[in-house]
Amino acid sequence: MAGVVITFYSYKGGVGRSFTLANIAVLLARWGHRVLCVDWDLEAPGLREYFRPKLDGDPEGGVVDLVADFRAGTVRPNRHIIPVRLDNVPGTLDFLPAGGDGPAYPGQVQGINWERLYDEDFGEYLERCREAWTSDYDYVLLDSRTGISDVGSICTAHLPDRLVVLYTANMQSVRGAVDVAHRANVARNALPYDRPQLPVLPVLSRFDTREEYDRSESWREICLKETRSLFDSWLDQDVPPEVIARHLTLPYVSYWTFGEQLPVLLEKSPGADQIGFALETVAAVIAHSCDRTELLAENRDAYVAAVRTRTQNFAYDIQVSMPRSNLAVSRDLVAELENLGIRVGRSLSGDRSWLGRAETDARHLCLVIDGKASRWQLAEVELFLHRTLGQDRRLIPVLTEGTDSRELSGYLGNLRHLRLGPASGPAKVARSLADEIGAGRALVDTGQADLVSLLRQAEHARLRPELWDLVGEFASELPTAVGAGDSSRAQELGADLAVLLRPRRDDTGAVPPPREVRKALAWAQQVLDVRVTGS
Numbered sequence: 001m002a003g004v005v006i007t008f009y010s011y012k013g014g015v016g017r018s019f020t021l022a023n024i025a026v027l028l029a030r031w032g033h034r035v036l037c038v039d040w041d042l043e044a045p046g047l048r049e050y051f052r053p054k055l056d057g058d059p060e061g062g063v064v065d066l067v068a069d070f071r072a073g074t075v076r077p078n079r080h081i082i083p084v085r086l087d088n089v090p091g092t093l094d095f096l097p098a099g100g101d102g103p104a105y106p107g108q109v110q111g112i113n114w115e116r117l118y119d120e121d122f123g124e125y126l127e128r129c130r131e132a133w134t135s136d137y138d139y140v141l142l143d144s145r146t147g148i149s150d151v152g153s154i155c156t157a158h159l160p161d162r163l164v165v166l167y168t169a170n171m172q173s174v175r176g177a178v179d180v181a182h183r184a185n186v187a188r189n190a191l192p193y194d195r196p197q198l199p200v201l202p203v204l205s206r207f208d209t210r211e212e213y214d215r216s217e218s219w220r221e222i223c224l225k226e227t228r229s230l231f232d233s234w235l236d237q238d239v240p241p242e243v244i245a246r247h248l249t250l251p252y253v254s255y256w257t258f259g260e261q262l263p264v265l266l267e268k269s270p271g272a273d274q275i276g277f278a279l280e281t282v283a284a285v286i287a288h289s290c291d292r293t294e295l296l297a298e299n300r301d302a303y304v305a306a307v308r309t310r311t312q313n314f315a316y317d318i319q320v321s322m323p324r325s326n327l328a329v330s331r332d333l334v335a336e337l338e339n340l341g342i343r344v345g346r347s348l349s350g351d352r353s354w355l356g357r358a359e360t361d362a363r364h365l366c367l368v369i370d371g372k373a374s375r376w377q378l379a380e381v382e383l384f385l386h387r388t389l390g391q392d393r394r395l396i397p398v399l400t401e402g403t404d405s406r407e408l409s410g411y412l413g414n415l416r417h418l419r420l421g422p423a424s425g426p427a428k429v430a431r432s433l434a435d436e437i438g439a440g441r442a443l444v445d446t447g448q449a450d451l452v453s454l455l456r457q458a459e460h461a462r463l464r465p466e467l468w469d470l471v472g473e474f475a476s477e478l479p480t481a482v483g484a485g486d487s488s489r490a491q492e493l494g495a496d497l498a499v500l501l502r503p504r505r506d507d508t509g510a511v512p513p514p515r516e517v518r519k520a521l522a523w524a525q526q527v528l529d530v531r532v533t534g535s
Contacts, residue, residue: 166250
């Protein structure tokens with residue numbers, strides 16, 4: 001799947017646009033993505049200062065050299081891309097500067113006539129650059145010039161798939177940002193390229209709630225009133241815009257206003273009052289493609305964790321929580337799981353170190369319950385559910401002989417459980433656990449009828465074209481997952497399809513499924529129908 005181009009724009013300067021882009025780029029790379037940052041603020045380039053300590057040398061060229069390449073008849077969009085060196089990051093982060101650091105740069109910028117370039121088909125040349133970038137990267141983040149300009153139009157209308165507009169709590173900033181967002185969608189309609197409506201993410205930046213609280217709340221309402229229309233094209237219709245607007249607010253923290261800094265490198269597990277926390281939230285909305293907002297409204301931490309775990313390599317397949325009252329049988333169960341090639345972590349009731357971790361090392365959690373769940377196990381459950389809401393991660397109780405499932409408290413009593421006993425010793429339960437978490441050889445045997453129903457629902461839906469591309473991709477992958485017996489992946493694809501088919505506030509541009517998507521849906525139904533009926 002091609003990468004996504006996202007422009008960061010602000011109508012006025014001093015809102016922290018480059019700061020926000022640079023930190024979000026680091027977060028996306030930390031979450032396993034390939035990221036390219038492009039400094040299109042040619043008159044006042046500053047993005048390089050955030051990355052300079054992580055670069056091997058000074059830039060020798062950049063965006064301005066695309067013009068020279070165009071005039072020379074060559075397409076070399078990656079010529080001046082330089083890597084940003086980040087430690088212990090599973091993804092990659094690269095940087096395309098505005099230009100070189102030499103004295104010739106100002107003259108290069110002043111010599112560019114953008115209107116004449118577009119008359120000479122520079123727009124088509126940029127399309128080829130865009131295709132090269134999106135084939136090599138998951139996210140291409142553009143740092144746009146402020147105000148209304150030719151460069152701004154390139155970044156807000158021509159190149160992006162999404163637009164992040166940052167503004168501060170004053171009328172010039174917010175109204176200017178909203179106006180440019182609307183102008184961008186009008187301009188896109190006039191482009192000779194196939195561009196859907198542009199989702200716009202409004203981010204209230206450098207917002208101080210620590211002083212003058214009543215005044216800040218009044219300005220929240222003013223900003224929401226001005227930006228409300230920008231939520232219509234992407235926000236789930238059941239989610240109030242005022243809830244998401246609070247999540248899309250970057251606090252004013254004076255410490256980070258000095259110099260060009262990357263707090264996300266220092267705040268690895270930020271609290272709610274730290275700027276890294278808010279930056280993570282905005283980055284997660286971007287990584288979720290502005291979707292699943294009902295989960296964000298319900299549980300912000302789970303929403304952020306969901307994008308982390310897409311590319312997260314867990315140290316263990318399953319964590320086994322062992323009660324002190326019956327350690328022997330728990331250890332036998334762990335041994336049998338390891339004999340099956342499953343990576344097993346262990347936690348012991350009363351182990352405060354496990355409860356204090358910001359993240360868990362295991363994808364799934366197994367609770368060995370002897371008589372009743374200990375208070376430590378109940379705390380483990382609460383943390384696990386809080387971290388994993390909306391993800392394909394399982395909580396599986398295993399009851400010892402004599403434990404009454406009817407005596408289990410609350411949520412645990414409603415879960416499907418496994419039981420240890422004379423007829424089902426640790427070896428048998430271990431095999432059942434392996435099947436439950438998709439580590440065994442069991443065929444996909446749950447939820448297929450629901451998946452068929454979902455595919456039939458998709459046939460009659462109306463969605464925006466970019467959403468149909470995703471539906472087609474997921475539907476095409478379903479038969480492979482089912483044929484391979486990958487229950488977890490099949491259920492994950494079904495959950496993603498369900499999210500895509502939810503109604504939006506604004507269905508402008510929605511169309512029936514294209515022919516290729518209908519074919520993918522029909523083939524997936526055929527494969528699943530055979531599994532369900534056994535024919």
